[in-house]
Amino acid sequence: MVEAPAEKSKKPNPTAHLKTVPEERVMRDLIRAEAFQFAKSIDRSKQMTKPALLKLGEELLKQTGLDQQYLGFTVVAISNEFWREQVSAIDFKRRLLLLPHCLKNAEGCPADYDEFGLDCRKCGACEVADFKTKAEDLGYKVLVSEGTPIVLKIIVSGHVDAIVGVACLNVLEKAIDKILLAGIPCVAAPLLSSNCRSTSVDNDWVFDLIGLKTAPPEKVTKTYVHLMRASNKMFEEAELNQLVPRQRAKGAATDPLTLHENISYDWLMQGGKRSRPFITLAAYDALNGGKATLSADGVDISDSVKRAALAIETFHKASLVHDDIEDDDSYRYGQATLHRQYGIGTAINVGDYLIGLGYRLVSRDRKTLGAETAADILDKLADAHLKLSEGQGAELLWRDAKDKTISALEAMKIYALKTSPAFEAALYSGVRLAGPADQYEKMITDFSRHLGVAFQILNDFKDWEGDNDNKLVAGQDILAGRPTLLLALALEGLTGGDREELLAIVQGEHPRQAQNLVPRVRQLFTKADVFEKAEKLVEKYRARTEAIADAVEPTELRELLYYLVDTVLERAEPEAPQSIPQFVSLTLPLVHV
Numbered sequence: 001m002v003e004a005p006a007e008k009s010k011k012p013n014p015t016a017h018l019k020t021v022p023e024e025r026v027m028r029d030l031i032r033a034e035a036f037q038f039a040k041s042i043d044r045s046k047q048m049t050k051p052a053l054l055k056l057g058e059e060l061l062k063q064t065g066l067d068q069q070y071l072g073f074t075v076v077a078i079s080n081e082f083w084r085e086q087v088s089a090i091d092f093k094r095r096l097l098l099l100p101h102c103l104k105n106a107e108g109c110p111a112d113y114d115e116f117g118l119d120c121r122k123c124g125a126c127e128v129a130d131f132k133t134k135a136e137d138l139g140y141k142v143l144v145s146e147g148t149p150i151v152l153k154i155i156v157s158g159h160v161d162a163i164v165g166v167a168c169l170n171v172l173e174k175a176i177d178k179i180l181l182a183g184i185p186c187v188a189a190p191l192l193s194s195n196c197r198s199t200s201v202d203n204d205w206v207f208d209l210i211g212l213k214t215a216p217p218e219k220v221t222k223t224y225v226h227l228m229r230a231s232n233k234m235f236e237e238a239e240l241n242q243l244v245p246r247q248r249a250k251g252a253a254t255d256p257l258t259l260h261e262n263i264s265y266d267w268l269m270q271g272g273k274r275s276r277p278f279i280t281l282a283a284y285d286a287l288n289g290g291k292a293t294l295s296a297d298g299v300d301i302s303d304s305v306k307r308a309a310l311a312i313e314t315f316h317k318a319s320l321v322h323d324d325i326e327d328d329d330s331y332r333y334g335q336a337t338l339h340r341q342y343g344i345g346t347a348i349n350v351g352d353y354l355i356g357l358g359y360r361l362v363s364r365d366r367k368t369l370g371a372e373t374a375a376d377i378l379d380k381l382a383d384a385h386l387k388l389s390e391g392q393g394a395e396l397l398w399r400d401a402k403d404k405t406i407s408a409l410e411a412m413k414i415y416a417l418k419t420s421p422a423f424e425a426a427l428y429s430g431v432r433l434a435g436p437a438d439q440y441e442k443m444i445t446d447f448s449r450h451l452g453v454a455f456q457i458l459n460d461f462k463d464w465e466g467d468n469d470n471k472l473v474a475g476q477d478i479l480a481g482r483p484t485l486l487l488a489l490a491l492e493g494l495t496g497g498d499r500e501e502l503l504a505i506v507q508g509e510h511p512r513q514a515q516n517l518v519p520r521v522r523q524l525f526t527k528a529d530v531f532e533k534a535e536k537l538v539e540k541y542r543a544r545t546e547a548i549a550d551a552v553e554p555t556e557l558r559e560l561l562y563y564l565v566d567t568v569l570e571r572a573e574p575e576a577p578q579s580i581p582q583f584v585s586l587t588l589p590l591v592h593v
């Protein structure tokens, strides 16, 4: 038995004043009816974004003379109309009904929690049983749970194509960005309150949403889900073995060669978000008309192209093994790092093996790809490999140096070397696989540089929030002696004793006990306005990536670039790790890099 989810901490909610659910049913119906009319004019062929939805919501409230406090509710009503046709056209068996556990009768619910959420016994004391029964009768998969990551995993794993959800406006607000970015058809009924206990909902609205059913719509909204799935599938045993057959039969390895190959392949298949191969496949598809964004049947990608995409991930996985050794990290993907499992020597060698494998994945296909194409891609991969090593080398030398001063410019240079080349190689490979890439080459380099730097700064923020996957404590970068931009900005912004104190902490010369260091560093960072300054830099780099994307043709490639900016620079809310139901394979989606 699994324990019930803990009560959430009550952090101040900056958008609470916009998330009132109208008390009167007549008002809720009015907003839904207005949204129905209003949404008729929305272009459904293009992906919707959260800012665009908010703008539409504000417009509708203005038109109808209603108060801004209903913005959240109105946005959900418009979003439902945007997706209604597409959800309606998806077979019931390919839909997921997501219910919140707070709908249960808090006083006497006999259900237990298992690893998939609340295991409703259908006692009839609340609506959960009624919704679940109706949905299951139709063929739905049903979860009484919460959390976007699990839903995205389910979608990308290929088991469901649409979501019908019930949730409070707070949860819907958090989920909507990710759902929209992934282009997942989704409709939702907001709970009438957000107090997390014995909540209620307009039952007839939920039954309507569950029962939606029509013929396929004329306009299909573009989605990258099919390409995410294609990217993910390359790392499943069967397809991986087809694309890059093992030299030795997998099984209980007794000889060291088979064992080494098993470790390498298992590591390649491990976790991660497959974002780099996705970028390659999506760029390739974008320059071939973007057919894969319209339907699963449009995913027409040869094995040679897939192998080139796979190569990008093998380099990434190799760099992670080596990084983990260099930083002596204990965990990766929620498990012990490779060197902690097999020793440093074996782990280094697995990394080397994967680098060789990556180059060979492209070089062996030179006849199919064309010698020039293969050579150009190999050159870009080698370039990325060198830049990454330069960036990592600079970081390690700084880490091991006595003097830990660093300027913002130096930190940014390291960022540009450490993160951007992987984006560049992935994007370039996809473009080059589709044809000559000369006209795109500079754009790809500039775009990737700005995107990589912004991403890395966001990663600095993440370190101060903690990260459930691999770290549990905020401020680890400081303790591990990483040359972050936040530190550089603080050293530039502080003076006198404050600067000396920060430097002493980073250089391991401060007498304070370790557990007291991080709160003090946070104080010093705050005093130097580091978080605000870094925030502005993220926005500056984001604006640059968008300006570059604005000038790109064709539309499909331009839209992909916008999508990458939105997903790579998305701010993830830390959430507790969650189990995945049996019908979901354990591979992960793109949403973050």
Ligand code: SF4
Binding pocket: 103, 104, 105, 108, 109, 110, 111, 119, 120, 121, 122, 123, 124, 125, 126, 127, 128, 129
């Ligand atoms: S219907 Fe299900 S969720 Fe509702 S109170 Fe009964 S067992 Fe609990």
